[in-house]
Amino acid sequence: MKGRPSARPVLHEEIHHPTRLGIMAFLSGCLEAEFGAVRDHAQVSDASISRIVSALQDAGYVKVRKGYVGKRPRTWLSLTPDGRTALTEHLAALQAIADSAHQAGADIR
């Protein structure tokens, strides 16, 4: 996945861990996802995902919405605009690092 060309490449510590990055990227691909769907995708425990979501929420990257489906309580997660920007910048930075290897290879030739 490439960041948009105009995105400023910045590595964000809050989403550097692969699980956090995976959750952010998952949420970037949808409007909103149920807590359980995100947990199943990330393949981590409820407690771990709660911790990660709290940290991302504190950073202002993830919005948490609580509601009901019938009588069952549900929690919905979505990326905030700041979260989307941070993810785009982070991916642009990763892409720049990955591209530097190709560039180095080209320079040696």
Added chain:
Amino acid sequence: MANDEQVAAAQAALRVAARSKAAARERPAAPGWYAPARGLLFMAGFGLVFGPWARPWLIAGLVAMTAFVLVHGAVVNLGGVVVMPKRTGEEWLIDQVGPLFVYGLGWLAAIPFGHAAGAVTAAVLGGAALWAATAWQENRRRS
């Protein structure tokens, strides 16, 4: 300049992100009743609401329109993930513009035959087009 380890880590992270984003976008295929339900509810809703019918039929039409929206919402929300619309230009034309265009064409029947005929023809044609377009799109999703 990044060292080999950093480059490998960055490439792995980019793969994780790409896989995760793709996973969120992959909604499970809709159940088999989705395409007919969409088409029939469209027919009932638009045919009853926009025709010159008595009040009870208008209410029935509004109920059908509400059911149309609820069915759509339930399918969009399958698997606990509300997907973003991700359509190619061709899919957009067939799935969105096509049925509306056919619905509009159906109203031409109102010129010679009157309001009721126009409403029924437009609703039947639009609903059938939506049924066909939805079935086409779901088949593409499954294949």
